[in-house]
Amino acid sequence: GDLPSLACLSMYARRSEIRLWHPLVDTPASRMRTMQVRAHKEMFGCIDLVEVPFTPSPGQDQPCIQHLDQTRLIQMALSELVHHSTGTLVWPCHVGPVVDQVERVVEKAFLLQQVAVLDAGFDPMDDALGIRIRTPVMDLEDVALLDLGMVNGMPLDAFWPCQHGQETPCNLCSGCQQWQQAFQARQLDWPWAMAPADDQVGNPA
Helix, strand or coil: CCHHHHHHHHHCCCHHHCEEEEEECCCHHHHHHHHHHHHHHHHHCCCEEEEEECCCCCCCCCHHHHHHHHHHHHHHHHHHHHHCCCEEEECCCCCCCCHHHHHHHHHHHHHHHHHHHHHCCCCCCCCCCCEEEECCCCCCCHHHHHHHHHHCCCCCCCCCCCCCCCCCCCCCCHHHHHHHHHHHHCCCCCCCCCCCHHHCCCCCC
């Protein structure tokens, strides 16, 4: 339900063959993203939407915990691919053009792909299972990611940018500000009205 996921989805012409995989997390912002993902299935004509309950680990303010949960999510999604015996997992990871972070994403994707093949009882070297992980937007700048989505007809209001879950994005959290800056750089109107001052909230602790 975020912008990188939407941009990835908009890239593919054969959308009727796409199976969306989405973790259900019980937080206000995650519930808003879930609403967007459900709309994406119908909007893009995807073949299926797999929703899997997921409980984040305690300590989400720590990067190491965030990376751990990211790994758990990818492993869960890969198990769905293994169940169908073949396929490509499109991981909408977006870290921007930061060399060390891009290298970590590439390494993680490769290792998790190998582990998934091994767990399924295949030799990763003979490619019999045909499992792939793609990260098509990981190194794009925010503006380039927005451009990619627009070129492919991405609806500009079909994602949830906010770290909070009220009806209108707060426009103050880091998620809102990140994508507002990209919209401003392209002289695009922000799809959501500014929340009333009394309703605005700051960055989550």
